[in-house]
Amino acid sequence: MERRETGAILTKIRDAAEANGGIEHVLSEMRPGGAFEDLRKEFNTALSHDEGFAAAYEKATSALSTYAGARAGMMTAPRAGADANLARLETLDEAIGAAAKALPGVKDGKSALDEALEGGKEALEKAFTAVRQAFSRDSAVRGPSPSPSFGP
Secondary structure, eight states, rough: OOOHHHHHHHHHHHHHHHTTOOOOHEEEEETTTSTTTHHHHHHHHHHHOHHHHHHHHHHHHHEEEHHHHHHHHHHHOOOOOHHHHHHHHHHHHHHHHHHHSSSBSTTTBBBHHHHHHHHHHHHHHHHHHHHHHHHHHHHHHOOOOOOOOOOO
């Protein structure tokens, strides 16, 4: 019974997307006062009543967040041989992004992709902060560099 309810709400979300301008529009309106507020309520009910669906959803969103963070780290610290895998990673990024874009997020009006990108953005910001701090510590240790001067 629970699996049927879960499947039914996912089908309703997909059907609404096909009839109403796409999944991004439907997910953005799955919030209080939104055009698809009822779909959000049904999705939340399915998530809370179907333990198998809730566990699979948690596993998928957790893996997506981990991937987004790891991928952000790869962009800030390229490794030798990275060019060889770039096309493969870009194809994988597209497939993961498409699947995550079609999955409602935990927050009202967001997709799982939106939430993962927020997590990836935070990871990227942390990486840039760490790099900035490393450079500022390095220059503080060395002290000011002497300026070249012309003359005696």
